[in-house]
Amino acid sequence: MELTVWTYEGPPHVGAIRIANSMRDVHFVLHAPQGDTYADLLFTMIERNRKRPPVTYTTFQARDLSGDTAEIFKIAAREAVERFKPQALLVGASCTAELIQDDPGGLAKALGLSVPVVALELPSYQKKENWGAAETFYRLVRAFAGGAGKPDVAPERASCNILGPSSLGFRNRDDIIEITRIVEALGIRINTVAPLGASPADLARIPQAHFNIVLYPEIADNAARWLKRQFGQEMVAIAPIGVGATQDFIAAVAGVAGVEVPASLTADGAERLSWYSRSIDSNYLTGKRVFIFGDATHAVAAARIASEELGFKVCGLGTYSREFARDVREAAAKYGVEPLISDNHLDVEDAIIAAQPELVLGTQMERHAAKRLRIPCAVISSPVHVQDFPARYSPQMGFEGANVIFDSWVHPLMMGLEEHLLQMFRGDFEFHDDAGSSHLGHGHGGAADT
């Protein structure tokens, strides 16, 4: 038993719902007690979706436990297929349904439904949200791309799939636009983007591309590895977050596709971060101590940007993604800090206090820990709340992503002149250490607006 107030990830069935909600023409029947429908508002409120997530919950109650909960599941599955007419049906159990062991997969098969059924095993007492999403995506890809043998892929023109973007993913909506632009500038055809916006029929076309781009390994690494084994599709798994990473990404993609990189992608001015960071006003950013925590992909990317592109000093680096802890350990070794692999927010808070950073780059939780500690903070990774599904275009990836990152990471820091004046004159009745940065509004605490 573990005492927790806050969890970095939801249970695995939430990951499964994220995949179902990302896709078109997929419906998910989730065996779950009354109340688990709270998950709907992650999508309707936080992500501000216009449609209900494609999930039918059995919402059984105590009185059903003495009756036939399996029958309730069967009715729900049958009615969901009739009503929503999906191309594929996902079935699974939430944590409570896992305990009563009705076997949704077996039950759904026995129903003889008119659509393919993909049964999910989601061990709620061991695994978490991202694992659930990755497993669900992998099962779906296997089910729909696995049927045929290796297809004849036309050799003349390079094509790829973009795998990983999903519903409730941090800035995934805009990252795809940015990356699509880059991949198309390389003259590479995009065969499928999945799971976000894809249908089961689209998944079946995945093997027709030459290679796979894995934007979010937490979601798509399993599926891409399987595709590599099954169809020999190469995978590029460099997250193009930051200028250097984007250049590496472009080089890797061009290499796998066998195409030249056009000048437009390497020209000075493709992004503004490089110049902004070199301009003299950024001088005072040098050596600012920064603590980084998030999912592995975003944390590792942030450490490189902080260190190589903004001139910060990484004083702490960690992740809650145990599946990708190795990547974070390697990065931590590079920056000479102790890696923090934990999903306990109190441990993270203790580590922040010990590292004494001047800036925290983290998740929603670190935002609030930093607020309490009066340290400036910016959000770089899920979990996030509604503010981080903004209306404006705000990718993290590619060239425009680097621009967004420069603005949002530097903004919470005190502006240069104010910082100098504070050190010279300490007794000012308005501008003093406890008042926080005046460009954030008067009497504001250290953290960015929360």
Add this chain to the structure above:
Amino acid sequence: MTVVYSAPVPAQTCAPETAERRDVLKQRGQHEVFCGLTSIMWLHRKMQDAFFLIVGSRTCAHLMQSAAGVMIFAEPRFATAIIDERDLAGMADMNEELDKVVERLLTRRPDIKLLVLVGSCPSEVIKLDLPRAANRLNGAHSPACRVMAYSGSGIETTFTQGEDNFLAALVADMPAEAADAAASLVVVGALGDVVEDQMMRVFTGLGIGPVRFLPSRSSTTLPPVGPNTRFILAQPWVGACAQALERRGAQRISAPFPLGEEGSTAWYRAIAGSFGVAEARFDAITAPGRDRARRAVERYRPVLEGKSVFLFPDSQLEPSLARFLSRELATSIVEIGTPYLNREVVGAELAMLPESVRVSEGQDVDKQIDRVESDNPDLIICGMGLGNPFEAQGRSTKWSIEFVFTPIQGYEQAGDLAELIARPLMRRSLLKVGA
């Protein structure tokens, strides 16, 4: 005031309910509602020396942080003891694990006076005996900290029913009132502090006292209860607590709920009648409030008059809201959905509504959405999982959870309540963008 209506034409799946002479639509399907754990969100603020420890899964913890939104960071007085596979496989003794978690928690928060173990779906399904665990822990930690237990699981409770279970469990802890004590009043159901204060002023004016509230603001000041105690429900969801109070000899005062001018007056009148307050004094004390409430509500009448309203099940407040909307704002109610219909508690509310009003208990959300399609109401009162999808279809919605988190009871809040409901329609007429 009781009005008897003839039975309406039965809907397809109706079972006749002779007691109300009103058919109730009962459907079994997906329930789009919160579980009782969510009631911790306001209970931990109401009773400031209590800490709520959910014994459950990661889903329970995730629910709490998703539903509590930003509030969770202010070192909230609730947490989850997450059951893991070691507990389930019997590799760890769950009771010993729980004891350890409680020990750690109480060391971290020595200011806790009441620790509440809250049962969840997983803990109920594996039959973890939390009342027994509470007894055991009580032995170890009292008198510094009392430990009690109740269930907020989704399989047993819907949203506000969590509060009912908590209050019903608290009743056992209420001290016995002296046998010769004067008649006292207990107001049952968590209310905003401002509402309690306003009610106290009215009771003082009426000469009624002592008056106490359940839950009290502190776990150490629970009201005494005995045969001279009278109690009135301030919230419709506290039926189990009412029964527990009756078992301790207290007498219940029945009334509609204090929403709107009419509801508040009927509520105060029932209390005044029970305590023998003269009519003239009642009128003198309540007249200014009634007048203010009527005028405040009147401002929103042009927005809502003649509009049709469809209420989805959420908190059990729905019959009272519908009564207020129908009688004080002249809306026409299409359907009152309620997660649970306690006829004894809300019978008076339903009796004040026309027979054309469809009442549904429980839910099959897809079929209920079908009814919205065919009824085409002007305003839908529903949960946050449905609000935006309806809005995207061009419908107007008011999210229902807010009625539980906002002070809406009594005369001074009648206008606020009307505004909450009118605001979506006012906003819709303001916006010149989108559909």
